[in-house]
Amino acid sequence: MRTSTNSENQEAKGSLDKVKWIFFILLVAFIVWGNFYFSEPNAIYEPNTVVRLVGVIAISALALFIVLTTTKGKIFINFAKESRIELRKVVWPTRKETTQTTVLVAVITIVVGLCLWGLDAMFSWGVSGLTVLGH
Known part of the structure; x- marks a missing residue:
């Protein structure tokens, strides 16, 4: 067998x-x-x-x-x-931790956005000043 x-x-x-x-x-x-x-x-x-x-x-x-x-x-x-x-x-975060983290991320996003906007405005001003001087 x-x-x-x-x-x-x-x-x-x-x-x-x-x-x-x-x-x-x-x-x-x-x-x-x-x-x-x-x-x-x-x-x-x-x-x-x-x-x-x-x-x-x-x-x-x-x-x-x-x-x-x-x-x-x-x-x-x-x-x-x-x-x-x-x-x-x-281990899930508490409601307080979640709220604090969300607020922190929102504040940092706004600050970084304002910094980038400021840099963009300065570069735009600088480039437009240089191009006007070339005329």
Whole structure:
């Protein structure tokens, strides 16, 4: 009796993932086609917007479920869980700190803007003075 090796299992898993991705693409294409087809006024069957919306949501949920069962989908789920854990570790600033920082940035922006305006005015005055002297 022959036992399957790890590489054979990986190949089978990879093939199944490919089938899942193809099915996902077909479902997304069906959603786009169906939403476009049933939104036209000359369609044979014109469902109301709620029925179309429920259909799009249901098929999208099925497509998302299929994708999340692939290897890449499982990696994404793991990444999302780890990101949520890291996000909980963030120390958010208080309202007072946020207000102080915002005011500081606004004041510095105004001061730098006024300095640049002053330099521009001086250079404009200098250039216009030099060009008038050339006449």
